[in-house]
Amino acid sequence: xxxxxxxxxxxxxxxxxxxxxxxxxxxxxxxxxxxxxxxxxxxxxxxxxxxxxxxxxxxxxxxxxxxxxxxxxxxxxxxxxxxxxxxxxxxxxxxxxxxxxxxxxxxxxxxxxxxxxxxxxxxxxxxxxxxxxxxxxxxxxxxxxxxxxxxxxxxxxxxxxxxxxxxxxxxxxxxxxxxxxxxxxxxxxxxxxxxxxxxxxxxxxxxxxxxxxxxxxxxxxxxxxxxxxxxxxxxxxxxxxxxxxxxxxxxxxxxxxxxxxxxxxxxxxxxxxxxxxxxxxxxxxxxxxxxxxxxxxxxxxxxxxxxxxxxxxxxxxxxxxxxxxxxxxxxxxxxxxxx
Ligand code: 26A
Numbered sequence: 001x002x003x004x005x006x007x008x009x010x011x012x013x014x015x016x017x018x019x020x021x022x023x024x025x026x027x028x029x030x031x032x033x034x035x036x037x038x039x040x041x042x043x044x045x046x047x048x049x050x051x052x053x054x055x056x057x058x059x060x061x062x063x064x065x066x067x068x069x070x071x072x073x074x075x076x077x078x079x080x081x082x083x084x085x086x087x088x089x090x091x092x093x094x095x096x097x098x099x100x101x102x103x104x105x106x107x108x109x110x111x112x113x114x115x116x117x118x119x120x121x122x123x124x125x126x127x128x129x130x131x132x133x134x135x136x137x138x139x140x141x142x143x144x145x146x147x148x149x150x151x152x153x154x155x156x157x158x159x160x161x162x163x164x165x166x167x168x169x170x171x172x173x174x175x176x177x178x179x180x181x182x183x184x185x186x187x188x189x190x191x192x193x194x195x196x197x198x199x200x201x202x203x204x205x206x207x208x209x210x211x212x213x214x215x216x217x218x219x220x221x222x223x224x225x226x227x228x229x230x231x232x233x234x235x236x237x238x239x240x241x242x243x244x245x246x247x248x249x250x251x252x253x254x255x256x257x258x259x260x261x262x263x264x265x266x267x268x269x270x271x272x273x274x275x276x277x278x279x280x281x282x283x284x285x286x287x288x289x290x291x292x293x294x295x296x297x298x299x300x301x302x303x304x305x306x307x308x309x310x311x312x313x314x315x316x317x318x319x320x321x322x323x324x325x326x327x328x329x330x331x332x333x334x335x336x337x338x339x
Contacts, residue, residue, distance in 0.1 A: 004158035005085035005109050006305050007075050010179060011068025011165035012141035013088035013112065015095040017054050018061045018125035018290060018329050026126065026133055033131035034222070036196035038170065041137050050124045050135055063329035064102035065123050066141070067195055068165030070291045070330035073106035074298015074320050075163070077332045078339065079305055081107030085155055087175075089113040089144035095120035096140075106332070111155065113148040115140040125290045125329060130283075132290040134196075138171070146175040161188055163301050166195035166207070166219075173206040180213025189304055193297055194219035197226035204230050215253050216304075218297050221260045244268035255310065259296055265314060276314055281322045291330020296321040 026033060029047050039045045054060055064073065072086040086103060090096035090112045099120065103110045121139035125132055149156060162179050169176065176192075183190035192214045194200060200207060200223065211217070219227070225237035227247070235242040244256035248268055255269040264275040299320030303313025319339055323332055 003082055004155055005083055006160045007072075007079070007084045007163065007301055008087065008156060008159040008161075008179070009068045009072040009075070009084065009163045009165070010087045010175065011168050012066050012121055012138055012144075012171060013069050013086075013090050013096075013099050014066040014121040014123040014136060014138075014141060015098060016063045016065030016123045016125045016290065016329050017051065018063055018127065018288070019054050019057045019059055021126045021128060023128060026128065029135075031126065031133045031135065033128050033133055036134040036136065036167075037198065038136050038138065041139070047135060048137065050126075051122060051137065054124045054126070061328050062098065063331055064099050065125070065291070065330055066099075066121070066165075067167050067193065067294050068163060069099070069103070069108075070294035071163055071165070071193070071298040071301060072108045073103065074295045074324070074332065075302040075305065076107040077336075078299060078302030078316060078320065082109060083107070083305065085109040085111055085159070087111050087113070087144070087149065087152070089115060089140050089142075089148070091115050091118050091120040091140040093120050095122065111148075111152050113144055115143050118143060127288050127290065130286055130289050132288060134290075142171055144168070144172050144175060146172060146178050149175055149178055156182055159188070161191065161301065161304060163191045163297065164193070164210070166193050166199045169199055169203045169206040169210065173209050176210050177213065180210060183215075184213050189215045191216040191218065191297070191301060193293075194223040194227065197222050199223070200227040200230045211247070215255065217247050217254065217256045218300065219256075219258055220293055221258060221263075224258050240266040241268060241273050244273075257300070257314065259293060265318070267310065267314065274311075276311065278318050279322065281325060286325045287328055289325060292321045292325050294330055295324035295332070
């Protein structure tokens, strides 16, 4: 079974519609400069207008997105073709075709569940300086069902590690738990990214269902702060070590990795805490920050899949994040750069 992927990722496939906006535009829709939110097409949310407005801008870019799908392409960038598989749900439209072809180009094997009456999800990526505000209409991604995993269980069994976008906690905690249970029973690494502050805040019980299966939890400082708030932790919201210890709990298997922009990455497990400096790139080399965290996760996962140790996997993550920061959106260089 040499050609089944080693890494399986699960998430929400989205097409990113990316453009630069000004602060007034963000304010008009009460958006923060750096955040990720959901809009609901069915409730007459006025923020649905953003998509039309962005599509009609002269400087718009259509790029493959979806946080875990970005990570899958990142892992494939370091592992090579056919080593990474991705599960998610799409519609039958040009957006899905674009995502499928981007995955193919990246070497990711797509195991899409296809909906015939809902369009592929989209994310307006609104850039101001080095910030990105992500406004998502999940569309078909919201209709992923666990039975799609059953239909591809041979891939699940063949995989040696799993990566889950925390964003998927809003869609199918059941599907995540299904993979988690398999990973746990077979001693395979199970990696969860918290993805956005609203996940620990509003999807706490789904998160609690999934956390027991995790062997690695990846998050950034704002997701850590939101977690601390959600659990009413007494520590300051930027005390990343204490927050990470809470997530590790009494597990001897779990490692928590908090990225913190240019500040050192904080790594906590029952073995202790490490602070790992990042290799900053010059500010003027940054094109945009959309997908940088996903790229970090992609390098990290790609490292683990090659049996690199923890620190080397984190280093690979930081290296890949630096490459993605220099591309438009959650993308990687067209020509392969060697680590
Ligand atoms: C459920 N939500 C809100 C989302 C997302 C999402 N991916 C999955 N689910 N909201 C934004 N993204 C993706 O995050 C990437 C940057 O980290 C965007 O598509 C973007 O590519």
